[in-house]
Amino acid sequence: MVVKETPMPLRPSKQVQDPLEDIRQLDNIECGVAARKAFAFPDGYRNLNHGSFGTYPAAIRSKFHRFADLSEERPDAFIRYDYPRLLDESREAIADFVHAPVDACVLISNATTGINIVLRNLVFKPGDVIIYFATIYGMLPRRRTHETLADSNKTTPAESRQVEYIYPISDNALCSAFEDVIEDIKAQGKNPRLAIYDTIASLPGVRMPFERITALCKQHGIFSLVDAAHSVGGIPIDLGKLDPDAYVTNLHKWLFVPRGCALFYVPVRNQHLMRSTLPTSHGFVPRPTGDGSAAQINPLPPGKNTAYIENYKFAGTLDNSPYLCVPAAIEWRKKLTWEGKQGEDAIYGYLENLAQKAGKIVSTKLGTEILNNDDGTLTKCFFNNVRLPLDYQQDAGGDFATAVTIAQWMSRVLVEEYDTFMAFLVHDDTWWVRLSAQIYLVEADFEWSADILEQLCARVKKGEWKKT
Structure with missing residues (x-):
């Protein structure tokens, strides 16, 4: 007796209904007491420090869990084929939100990663100086990164200089202090190569004149690296107007996206400088050798985006479900x-x-x-x-x-x-x-x-x- 095998059912076709329909159907939510009910806080708990880690409402949590479930139901199908499409939708959503070209926007895990990507990709020469501000994030991770680079001859010959000041200080005085450091560096025959500064400083939590600092960087030919860990979702941001050389902002803090998720913005004019993700992964394109020895096979399906964008599509095996929640978070905020x-x-x-x-x-x-x-x-x-x-x-x-x-x-x-x-x-x-x-x-x-x-x-x- 021949037993006929039952053919495996075809994978269900992609759903065509609006994935954000449930959020669009929500009633308006008044900020304050009513908004608290949308979050998962237990009775009696007051979340008075949103700035450190952020949080997100239940409506976004259901989306987050759904993406995680989809990646486990059919891991290869989802990660190789569905995830890149959904990721592009998230990139398009956040690019529109910050008024930036979508080809300048990729998603990474957090702001610290973005700062490291820039500092570890830029090529520094003897006499180059990295400028940073006295109240840069806790004077900890970001400062340690570029001081490690600047102090190690094995990685870069760059030096570092701090803009000294004490709060409270006026915006005019802060910008003047920045220009004084620039002029002093130039007077020593050195090159102010890069400046790293905040939009909203963390500790103390104060707004910096980042628009003016960015303009000064452009005026003096300095690469502007904006550490905007606290910005998108908390204050209006127009990256097309600001036009920094690189800008990284957490989306899990003020935009109500699950942790960890950040926008890494690099305009096309500077993308050739950012050759590798952190860590280096499948999308990395080696420099041509002329003999074909640099050719490599990417085990992931080919994409339709530029090489720079494709490089950030898969930077190691992680649960990137938070990245896919960006459109839902932006839609929820409209309520x-x-x-x-x-x-x-x-x-x-x-x-x-x-x-x-x-x-x-x-x-x-x-x-x-x-x-x-x-x-x-x-x-x-x-x-x-x-x-x-x-x-x-x-x-x-x-x-x-x-x-x-x-x-x-x-x-x-x-x-x-x-x-x-x-x-x-x-x-x-x-x-x-x-x-x-x-x-x-x-x-x-x-x-x-x-x-x-x-x-x-x-x-x-x-x-x-x-x-x-």
């Missing part, structure tokens, strides 16, 4: 409302307004002040910084390491005893707390945080931090 405004206008307006009110609430309670300049430009964003009523000499003995230890103790106590978190920093021998506004927070949240901060500072003055 948000505030004071008669809709979508992006409502979000930007609510964030800056709440940040301003939060700074006033907390500083009034603590009897201190916010960190701002006379022109009020530092606080034109979603952050505010309030001085804590602690004395650097009396409470830390005038020692920076001790001051940091106290800040770390306060952070831990907030998590363990108060079920929240706020970012602390020590700047100019002073403790500050960074207040992070978001659409799911209201003034009452910052009234509560002001009470907690008052209690915490009193405990520091009693020396409680020394007991742990």
